[in-house]
Amino acid sequence: MKYLMAVIDALVGFVQRNPLTVLVILILALGAPALLKGIALFILYFIMGFVLLLVAGVLLFRWRIYRMRKEMEERFGEGFGGAAGGFDPRGFGARQRPPKQEREGEVKVYRTSDAPEKRVSEKVGDYVDFEETRE
Template sequence: MRFLRDIIDALAGFVQRNPLTVLIIVILALGAPALLKGIAAFILYFLLGIVVFTLVMGLWLRWRIAQARRRMMEERFDEQFRGGTPFGSADPFGGAARGGDAFGGRRARNPREGEVKIYVTSEAPEKRVAHGVGDYVDFEETKTDDKKR
């Protein structure tokens, strides 16, 4: 019974806040019921479209999350077997098993702290435009007054 009373109170509150809208709805209902039926059908289909769109987007989002989770699990599985770390190791990141210290450091790989190695992977690519193409333009900067602009 309280549920019905709450619905009636909400409708009465809507009528008090929007008297002009309610008056237009009543006039349409009495004068042109077919037009009111069309408006009601449009509103119903619009709301139904929003509900269907929300459901489809929710299902699509769940599918994308499941797909990403599956990909991450496959990557973790590949890393564990390629890195040589068994599933039951105490360190979840495999730092101690790969030659690091107890905190996951990499001391065995870099014996000297602060040592930097630079590897040249490839030469700089040659210019694609011939050297004789283009002109050098000499320019000179001049000061202008901002007040004149």
């Protein structure tokens, strides 16, 4: 009973907020029911089309995520999905290496490319000798 009262209250509220719209709908319903049916069908099809686009978008998004997950598993190994089907926070399964013991403060520099350093011609700009000072 409360549900029916809530629906009636909502309809009364709509009529109070939109009296001109309700009047136009009533005139169309009495004077040209075929036109009102056409408008109602257009609104129905519009809403159904919007819902179908939304569902298609969700399905497309899920398919894209699934495809990206498969590509990541192929690229990084099966440890990404794990045996339980979840992410393994410790690493990538069998490829994980034990951590090496490093001394505190030790710095290692690795060369990442065999490309020679780029050098700028001496004709470009002036060299400014500077010295860092603490204030």
